[in-house]
Structures are given as C-alpha cells and as structure tokens.
Amino acid sequence: NGLGRVQDRLDQLLRAAVPDRAGELSKSVRDAIGDALAGRDTSVLRPDGRVLVAIADIEKLPDSATLTFLFPAKNADDFRARFLTADERKSLRKDGDLETLRWEDRPEPFYLVHRTGYAAVTSDKATAAGYAKGELGGVARQLSADTARAFLDADLGVFVNVREVNARYGDQLRRVKGLAELFLRGDTVQ
Numbered sequence: 001n002g003l004g005r006v007q008d009r010l011d012q013l014l015r016a017a018v019p020d021r022a023g024e025l026s027k028s029v030r031d032a033i034g035d036a037l038a039g040r041d042t043s044v045l046r047p048d049g050r051v052l053v054a055i056a057d058i059e060k061l062p063d064s065a066t067l068t069f070l071f072p073a074k075n076a077d078d079f080r081a082r083f084l085t086a087d088e089r090k091s092l093r094k095d096g097d098l099e100t101l102r103w104e105d106r107p108e109p110f111y112l113v114h115r116t117g118y119a120a121v122t123s124d125k126a127t128a129a130g131y132a133k134g135e136l137g138g139v140a141r142q143l144s145a146d147t148a149r150a151f152l153d154a155d156l157g158v159f160v161n162v163r164e165v166n167a168r169y170g171d172q173l174r175r176v177k178g179l180a181e182l183f184l185r186g187d188t189v190q
Contacts, residue, residue, distance in 0.1 A: 003033065004047055041082035046072040046117070050152065056124070067110075068122040076114035083119075098128050 010029060014022035045051075049072020056066035073079040080089065084101070091102035095111070103110035103121055111128030113120040120131045143151060166173070 003042065003045070003051070007033070039085040044074055044078040044083045046074055048072075049117070056127075066122065066124040066127060068120060068124070068127055071119045071121070072117060073114070073119040076119065079114070079119045080112075095125075097132060098125070 007026075007030060011022065011026045014025050018025065050070075051072065052068075052070040054066075054068040054070075056068075058065060060066075071079065071083065073083070080092070084092075088101050088103065091100075092112070093100045093109075095109075099112040100109040101112055101121075103123075106123070108123060111120075111122050111125055113122070113128050113131040115131060115134070120128065122128050122131070
C-alpha cells in the first residue's frame, strides 16, 4: 500500500506501543529502508502501490530459491533509468524477448519484465517468461474476495500456497501429525 503509508502506520503503532522509544525505533526502520533502497529513486514507484516479494522453493534459501520482486512502477523507462542502480543499468542485456541484469550482489542473472503498472525482477527465466506472456500474477485469484481484500489491504502479508506445501510435504506432515496424536493420547510406543 505504498512505502510511505506503511511507514506512517508503523509510526502510529510505535507511538502507541512504546511512546518513549517511538522516534528512535522509527528512525531505525527508516534508515534500514533507506539503506536497502540506496541508489534507487523511489519516486518512480506509485506511492499507493504494493511492493510484492515472492519466494519459491523456500527450502533453497538463501542461495538458490527463486526470488521475484514486483515493484509498482509508474512506467518502464523511468524504472530502468532511475530505480535501477548505475551498475544494474550497465548490466542490462537482451535475452530473447527478456532483459537480464545483475541484481544487487547476486551472481546469477535476474530477469526484468515490465507489466502494466508493475516491474517484475526475478531470478527464474521461466517465471520471467510467464510474466512477459501475462500468464503469472494474481495471488488474489486463488483467494476468496474477502480474503484477497484483507490480504491486499494489509501493510505486510504472507501467502503460503497450502496446496503446494501438501503436494511436496504431505506425507511427512501426515507422519508428524500421527506421531503428535499418539503422544497427545499418552499411548506408549513399544
């Protein structure tokens, strides 16, 4: 809902929760955000837009998980020229219909795809191709209207695709559940 709105709401929370330390804590958060965005002109982002981060294959963090960042870019040219750092702009290359760049200090190439209202920066070529074709996006399509509205209105939200978790870890989860039920009943294992 925009970096400014999130910071303002965090400031309100801090003033209510820890009024004597609110200023200090707010400055720490603002400084951390400033450090994370150093060298980037955030005025090219829509002030009411959401910055979304998607992590696929979370068990592969921090090195080889698929990372996708969606930035609420006003337009593609300004995003390239002003949001990307100088080093990132120098690294821009064409890869077929996609653009690659060196994103921050990551060794592997990232892919840059512009969609209406958003710029996607992702570490996965197939994900980038899906965005370029308009096939990806829309977590809200997987949720009920009320849940999607609540998720998208939050300043910070986490979406876990339970179908994917069950597909990957269902057998292990069922075994743990069975063991937990056994222990909760107080049965002994011989």
